[in-house]
Amino acid sequence: MKRIDGGVTAPKGFLAAGLWAGIKKEKKDMALVYSTVPCTGAGVFTTNVVKAAPVKWDKLVTEQSPYVQAVVVNSGVANACTGAEGYQYCVDMAQTAADQLGIAKEAVFVASTGVIGRQLPMEKIKAGIKSLVPALADGREAAACAAAAIMTTDTKPKEIAVEVELDGKTVTVAGMCKGSGMIHPNMATMLCFVTTDAAISHTMLQKALSDDVADTFNMISVDGDTSTNDSVLLLANGQAGNAEITAEGEAYDCFCAALHKVMTELSKMIAGDGEGATCLFMAHVKGAESKAQARTLAKSVICSSLTKAAVFGHDANWGRILCAMGYSGAQFDPEKVDIWLTSSAGSLKIVENGTDTGYSEEFATEILSQEEVTAVCDVKMGEFEAVAYGCDLTYDYVRINGDYRS
């Protein structure tokens, strides 16, 4: 597997565009991703009872459409809690894109992100779509424009592309995503779009996606708030020329490894760019007796406000880590737990069998001062492990969310 420079246009046959349609004040706010040939589509969506209109539409497309070919996205307004009127606007978005592209509206995924409760400004949206279609292009720049256009409070665009060999053919998997606040995915995260030129059946594509989110997007949390708009959409257009993957086996595993790399790196980008964050904070739980236990423990640590504030303060306050494991709902013996802090500055064992190792606070602070920090927690019960992705809790998180709408 090889990581390459590129975004959603890296796989063969994918075009993209991003522009400012006037929904947000000054920043790009609409994106379009389009495949020159029909794609197999898969999706995973928020488990929030309150589902945005585009989530309802995309679920229908995923389950019922024979193929998909485009994704149209706006940022600035989430089209959530907007009733029947909002749903009609969502369908209108799909219809407008379909008309401009000359495809069926059922082949168009729609995604929205931004403020909840407001209606979409449909004149601007329709005009935006009409400008997006002629702007579609392949290449690095077009992908970057699309990645920029889906951002809200994100401080940087989030893109990745990797290549793998399948049947002697080069298969590319690429993705972009946005997400910075209201991040506590449960089946999916804010918005993520993955493109690939692999040939793969709908069943295997959906399986690959659904299985992988459990270890990637579902292991992120910025603030414990599960969004109404969470969606991960995956489009595969078969242009790589590999023999279609229709069952588990070597080719499927190879594709899944590439997908996992893309989804893991995008997950880390989301967590590390969490609202107000100064660092990516990961919890790596080892020695668990089941995968589920490892995930529960890891996620509880990165969700703890007290732990996150301590990481911001570069304070090795390990009692908060052990405390968060303790209230996670998972059973373990706290008096057997070892905890290390690791980062590019080094690794330090701070807890052994549930009590303080008498470590150097100075070195711990140095480790905690890096841009990526991991707490490794060994519960000594078995062979399973999991990693969860979070960030620190800072003044800026409060600032950003205290006056988000003003």
Added chain:
Amino acid sequence: MKRIDGGVTAPKGFLAAGLWAGIKKEKKDMALVYSTVPCTGAGVFTTNVVKAAPVKWDKLVTEQSPYVQAVVVNSGVANACTGAEGYQYCVDMAQTAADQLGIAKEAVFVASTGVIGRQLPMEKIKAGIKSLVPALADGREAAACAAAAIMTTDTKPKEIAVEVELDGKTVTVAGMCKGSGMIHPNMATMLCFVTTDAAISHTMLQKALSDDVADTFNMISVDGDTSTNDSVLLLANGQAGNAEITAEGEAYDCFCAALHKVMTELSKMIAGDGEGATCLFMAHVKGAESKAQARTLAKSVICSSLTKAAVFGHDANWGRILCAMGYSGAQFDPEKVDIWLTSSAGSLKIVENGTDTGYSEEFATEILSQEEVTAVCDVKMGEFEAVAYGCDLTYDYVRINGDYRS
């Protein structure tokens, strides 16, 4: 029922003291509550797998001791994650108090709060206990000293007392508590001590306490972190002279009403004094189809970081409230929900059937600018309701927890 000025010494036969023993830098850090006669004791404790040494001790006392007569408390060090050594120190605390008071150590509840992972400074603790015993007194001042001594990041002491008539006798129920961070009780909250001179059997006392926490302390959250030290302890010494309550009925209900008033007011004091908080933020869910559903929905709203930050910013961002209800795990129809904001400034319906009412943002901001704010959410499914108690999320929460230990 009548609220009176007073703290834990208000019920007949209870003495208290609080002083500085040198555990914290300059503030009072040890308290003692003592009944001149043996009491029936009840307790509810943290569900965190990681339990502090005093929680383990107090569970034994609650379950096995024929009576209790004293509570000895220190703040500054939590005596959690301290292994066998820490447990022995906890027993030593009970033994020292028992020796000084001339009672059995099994009649002494112990409570600790503060930093996790450090051992208690036992010389200071023992000297503190020896000074506390001669300082024991009844009256307002003694109770206030005890309430001050159990504080950590609390900005104010938390006390209450009420009187009710039982069999023509005046029964007093009083309490003090501490708690400001690591507040997300699940069976109890940080530390709360309730005294009463009611005569009531152990079984009924424990039942009254266990039933009441479900609607009071278990409905608070400051930061989603369930502490290792959560304990609510209740001592009843029978000095009021009422006929002993041994079964459900009018007298039991009357006692429960007084207990509920004390526990509710203390819960509101904890939430309103949450670390960094500028206001008490409550969610009142109505029209639920079960009590459990109402509690789940209400608690999810006051736990949402995004909602809490919006309250801090006086921003009526109702999408976050509805979103938090949506990911709570409870089922409901978001398109039937009505939401009001209420405070001393007035009441305003901001959502009707899941969408915006076109309310005045200016008036909403005025409502949100008060010291106590409630979001009333009607899900229109049935007759059950619940209130949850939280606070806003502020810069000061981050400041306090970014460098708690330094």
